[in-house]
Amino acid sequence: MKLISLVNSAVIPFVIGFIVIYAMYKRIDxxxxxxKGTEEGLKTSFSVLPSLIALICAVKVLRASSFFEILSFLWCPLEKVTSFPSELVPLAAAKMFSSSAAMGLLTDIFENYGPDSYIGRTASIMMCCSETIFYTLSVYFAPVGIKDSRYIIKCTLVGLICGIAVSAFIASKM
Amino acid sequence: MINKIWCLSLLLGVLLCCLQDKMEIMSKELLNGTKEAVDLFIVMSGAVAMWSGFMKVAEESGLVDKLSGCMKGVLKVLFPSVPSNHPAMKYISINIAANMLGLGWAATPSGILAVKHLDTLSRQKGKATNDMCMFLVINMSSVQLISINIISCRMKYASADAAEIVLPGIIATAVSTVVSVAACKWCERRSDETYIAS
Structure with missing residues (x-):
């Protein structure tokens, strides 16, 4: 555990140090x-703001309407067939929209079931293999003005479902 | 697609709130949401700007070319229609490397630039090209090696071994990435066939 947190905290200093040393060695300004880069970066982040507002509003409305809890209720009959706990359905769904919403649900799960329970472990592994689909899609495509995303969501969902299934399987063996 | 999903989630939320008589909570949450978005934007602009700065430094020193040179073999297979010396390849490699290291804020500017450069190769504006689809699919299947947020969250709740999920996490990610990429390649081939047929 110590080693992992050490490696992780070393990533940023190491990357930055390496970039600067290499650039000095190449004698560039x-x-x-x-x-110059930061200026471009500021423009980039500003171009993301409109989609950010749009997405967060949608997530807020969904959370206020307890949509994610309703999803988990709807999953109950399928719980026996798939042996996938219905408590985790809201987490999987929320993660597609926003990681902060998912992080909130994850802490709820840890609080209620503990991080070392089957549900806690599956939730942790699941969170590693999924990314905020709708956030990425709108943030990357909106500045360029791409509206037709074709088969992206379909393919990602297929991969995500496999990832979740694998997470639940590994957690059951731990 | 995002248009439909956005409208659907808003309408569904509004409908459910009305049914449960939660309209006041919803209005409050909406306003909170806009505030949260702007807060996030402020935090994010600093970090994104800084990483764009370092990205530019790495670009001008030729470090980025080295990186994309290392990843050439894989990128050639995944993005067959992008010429290997095209700038899009550079940003794609930065993006994938940043995501693997868990530098999310560094991934955002390079990802947007990658899509911008891929767009210059597009013949049909407003529609995602095969390469854009592949890029986004890889991006969204998350290739991060260590998810430190989750580990620290587990530690906070007194897990006996907070880091035990690292390897399972990598396995699950690998499976989801491979499956998504395969699905994407399959869709690509199928849509190319209909494109040629039409």
């Missing part, structure tokens, strides 16, 4: 390049 490091400060000038950095400032």
């Amino acid at each position: 490091v400060f000038g390049a950095f400032v």
Whole structure:
């Protein structure tokens, strides 16, 4: 555990140090390049703001309407067939929209079932293999103006379902 | 697609709130949401700007070319219609590397730039190309190696071994990525056939 947190906290200093040392070795204007890049970066993040507002509003409405709880209720009859706990359905659904919403649900799960229970473990592994689909889609495509995303969501969902199934399987063996 | 999903989730939310008589909560939450979005934007602009700065430094020093050179073999298979010296390849490699290391804020600017450059190869504006689909699918299946947020959350709730999920997490991610990429390749081939047929 110590090693992992050490490696993880070393990532940013190491990456930045390496970039700067290499640039100095190549004798480029490091400060000038950095400032030029930050300016572009500010424009980029501003271009993301409209989709951010749109998405967060939708998530808020869904959470206020207890949509995710209703999903978990609807899953109950399928729980026996799939042996996938219905408590985890809201987490899987929320993760597609926003990671902060998913993180909130994850803490609820840890609080109620503990991180070392079957549900807690499955939730943890599941969160590793899924990404915020709708956030990524709108943030990456909106600045370029792409409206037709074709088969992206379909393919990602297929992969996500397999990832969740694998998570539940591994957790049951732990 | 995102249009339909957005409208559907809003309408569904409104309908459910009306049925449960939660209209007041909903209005409050909506306003909270806009505030949260702007807060997030402020936090994010600093981080995204900083990483864009370092990205530019790495680009001008030629480090990025080295990185995309290392990933050439894989990228060639995944993005067959992008020329290997095209700028899009550079940003795709930065994005994938940043995501693997868990540098989410560094992944956002490179991802947007990658899509922008892929768009220059597009013949039909407004529609995602095969390469864009592949890029987004890889991105969304999450290739992060260590999910530190989840580990620290587990620690907070006194897990006996908070880091035990790292390897299972990598396995699950690998499965979801491979399946999504395969599905994407399959859809690609099928849509190319209909494209040629029409």
